[in-house]
Amino acid sequence: MQSPVPKGIAAAAVLTILLTIAGCASPGGVAPQTHTINPASLDAGNAIRAANADAQWPAADWWRAYNDPQLDRWIADAQAGNPSLAVAQARVREAASMAGVARAALAPQVNGSLSIQRQQWADNVFYGPGPLAGAQSWNNTGTLGLAYHLDFWGKDKNAAERALDLAHASAADARAAQLELQANVVRTYIEMSLNYALLDIAKATLQQQQQIVDLANRRLKGGIGTQLEVSQAATPMPEYERQIDAIDEKIALGRNQLAALAGKGPGAGDAIQRPALSLAAPAGLPAALPADLIGHRPDVVAARWTVAAQARGIDVAKAGFYPDINLLASIGGYAAMGPLFQFLKSPSHSWSVGPALTLPIFDGGRLRSQLGAASAGYDEAVERYNQSIVGALKDISDQLIRIRSLTTQADDADRSVAAARRNYELSREGYRRGLTDYLNVLVAQNQLLRAQEGVAKVQAERLGAHASLMTALGGGLDDPANGPRDNETLPAHGKGSGESKSGAASSDTATADANVNAKTNAAITAATTASRAPNAPTSE
Numbered sequence: 001m002q003s004p005v006p007k008g009i010a011a012a013a014v015l016t017i018l019l020t021i022a023g024c025a026s027p028g029g030v031a032p033q034t035h036t037i038n039p040a041s042l043d044a045g046n047a048i049r050a051a052n053a054d055a056q057w058p059a060a061d062w063w064r065a066y067n068d069p070q071l072d073r074w075i076a077d078a079q080a081g082n083p084s085l086a087v088a089q090a091r092v093r094e095a096a097s098m099a100g101v102a103r104a105a106l107a108p109q110v111n112g113s114l115s116i117q118r119q120q121w122a123d124n125v126f127y128g129p130g131p132l133a134g135a136q137s138w139n140n141t142g143t144l145g146l147a148y149h150l151d152f153w154g155k156d157k158n159a160a161e162r163a164l165d166l167a168h169a170s171a172a173d174a175r176a177a178q179l180e181l182q183a184n185v186v187r188t189y190i191e192m193s194l195n196y197a198l199l200d201i202a203k204a205t206l207q208q209q210q211q212i213v214d215l216a217n218r219r220l221k222g223g224i225g226t227q228l229e230v231s232q233a234a235t236p237m238p239e240y241e242r243q244i245d246a247i248d249e250k251i252a253l254g255r256n257q258l259a260a261l262a263g264k265g266p267g268a269g270d271a272i273q274r275p276a277l278s279l280a281a282p283a284g285l286p287a288a289l290p291a292d293l294i295g296h297r298p299d300v301v302a303a304r305w306t307v308a309a310q311a312r313g314i315d316v317a318k319a320g321f322y323p324d325i326n327l328l329a330s331i332g333g334y335a336a337m338g339p340l341f342q343f344l345k346s347p348s349h350s351w352s353v354g355p356a357l358t359l360p361i362f363d364g365g366r367l368r369s370q371l372g373a374a375s376a377g378y379d380e381a382v383e384r385y386n387q388s389i390v391g392a393l394k395d396i397s398d399q400l401i402r403i404r405s406l407t408t409q410a411d412d413a414d415r416s417v418a419a420a421r422r423n424y425e426l427s428r429e430g431y432r433r434g435l436t437d438y439l440n441v442l443v444a445q446n447q448l449l450r451a452q453e454g455v456a457k458v459q460a461e462r463l464g465a466h467a468s469l470m471t472a473l474g475g476g477l478d479d480p481a482n483g484p485r486d487n488e489t490l491p492a493h494g495k496g497s498g499e500s501k502s503g504a505a506s507s508d509t510a511t512a513d514a515n516v517n518a519k520t521n522a523a524i525t526a527a528t529t530a531s532r533a534p535n536a537p538t539s540e
Helices: 007-022 046-051 062-066 069-081 083-106 155-221 227-234 237-261 266-271 298-319 366-433 438-472 509-532
Strands: 109-120 136-150 324-335 349-358
Touching (some): 069 237, 155 366, 298 366
Antiparallel strands (some): 109 136, 324 349
């Protein structure tokens, strides 16, 4: 029987361990330096306050307000076939899978190995002769190992939660990509509608000019006109024809653009008919703006999930300062001689079981640098989130100002057309009677052309401003539950920054794994529901 360890040696060993732990790397002094903005604390401005009519948030199919079935079909086709949107959806699936990879660290790891080798022993002056010289034997081994990380400090759990937060952010990014695609289709469609209106104006102007040419010829024949007037009247004709050709080109390019947005070849756009857009309902704002903006705008939701992920990253980095404890077990067998599978019943079996502890003592500042990088990443994510909130309110205010201004501009443009048309008719009649010269007609005609173009452009801009406002409000993101809770967007929100988590939180792997599993499934569901837009119209 061995004698017990002397008390002096045991005390020295305990003191050495305590001094070693005391000298370990320390996270002290490294922390985030910024904080998130509360949207309710921002001054929304007069434009938003004046427009607040307690309206609802935009519907998922907000573009149906334009009352154009052809537009509905093309948005549905774009959501089904756009390659860029498919890339965003693939990123969501990739992020969800990476969350599963991180979640796997919470479960025990079991690995097995088997090696079966036939060996020929040498028989020469260098390696033999000997008892095995020239003989053949089996060299077989088999092992089964178990490893389980005892996640006392929450490192694995926070890493899994971080990966899940990134999956949520990817789902929100995919929804933002879908919203941008919808807006691009609407804008392209509105531009095509504008080009059709400009084409009508150009054709009407060409027809008016042809009538003036005919009038100049009649005046010349009647002896009250000159050849110069005929030449002046005929000169603008080629330019008006060129303008018609240029507008036809823009319409054809718009068809190509819509086909490309839908993931189709240019030929698919040939069937697009003239848009028939109409928008009568004025745009209102929800009463909860801007407080609820964080849950309805996908880029803001994505930014919040990124902040939550970076907060988890800080907890992961802090956990690296504390001991890692792994429970290890293995069993194996070895046989060098005998039949092929002799090792399975050979007495040369071995097994081992027990904990393994690793503790950072001196790492040259690596852990502090990692924590500093995680803290800086959190600060960056917070400022990006803050910028997204500020930018969102600016976008909303900008569109409201535009809508209000365009409403006034529409009235001004209508009055301008009425005045220009009367002026043109008077100058044309005066020219017909010989009371004025052709220059007055040309000036009046140009004024009428510009005024008509102004009306068409203001109408298109009003349609576009409505689309921009809908996208600025989030374009139908379902509800604020798509964003993280407030306590998930703060660093060191758990107890992993220096004290042990409760046993239920760290060692009850089944519960933790079930929770993360449920969240992962929620992320995948949110990604597919958001990116595929279940409320989107189907092709008719």
